[in-house]
Amino acid sequence: MQLYIAKTLESAGVKRIWGVTGDSLNGLSDSLNRMGTIEWMSTRHEEVAAFAAGAEAQLSGELAVCAGSCGPGNLHLINGLFDCHRNHVPVLAIAAHIPSSEIGSGYFQETHPQELFRECSHYCELVSSPEQIPQVLAIAMRKAVLNRGVSVVVLPGDVALKPAPEGQLPTGIMRHNQS
Structure with a gap:
């Protein structure tokens, strides 16, 4: 699924992703490297x-992307996302999350990303199955561009490791300068 996400972002014109490499984001950074x-x-x-993604978006007028690993990584995104x-x-x-089977159990580094990001985003959605990712990612990118603000995709680690659905990349993804 991580490669699918990377290809979708590429098709939307994304040039870079800002973040701290960590266990829950290794698949994404590996896909980008490949x-x-x-x-x-x-x-x-x-x-x-x-903050760097916000500066890039401000200067370029294009969609910019940042990523946070589960737990504290997500929490540390907050100030910058409020600013954006x-x-x-x-x-x-892209907010990595704990394995979906552990959500609600008090698991190590568990947070509640949907609540956490509610006030600093136009859109925040938890992806609970690979079949959701095409639609959720497309909606998130459209809302960020058209509503001029933040969208958050919350991705549990176990879901991120599953294969993406086969088929085409999402269509109708707008770049800001196309609106």
Whole structure:
């Protein structure tokens, strides 16, 4: 599924993803390395990743992307995402999450991303099966661009490791300068 996400972002014109590499994001960064078309921009802190994505979106007028690993990684995105949302810049945040079977159990580093990101985004959705990813990712990108703000896709680790549905990449993904 991580390769599917990377290819979808590439088709939307994304040039880089800002974040801190961690266990729950290794699949995505590995997919980006294999593709070679989207650059993983390593930061020392997720807050920096969110602010950097916001600056990129502000300067380019294009969708920018940041990513946070599960638990504290997601929490650290908050300040930057609030800034992005209040400045009306199109940013997609990929929020890795704990395994779906552990949600609600008090699992190590468990947070509640949908609640966490509600006030700093136009759209925040948990992907609970691979079949959801084409639609959720397309909606998230459209809302970030058209509503000029933040969208968040929450991706549990076990779901991220499953194969993506076969078929075409989502259609109707707009770049900001096409609106």
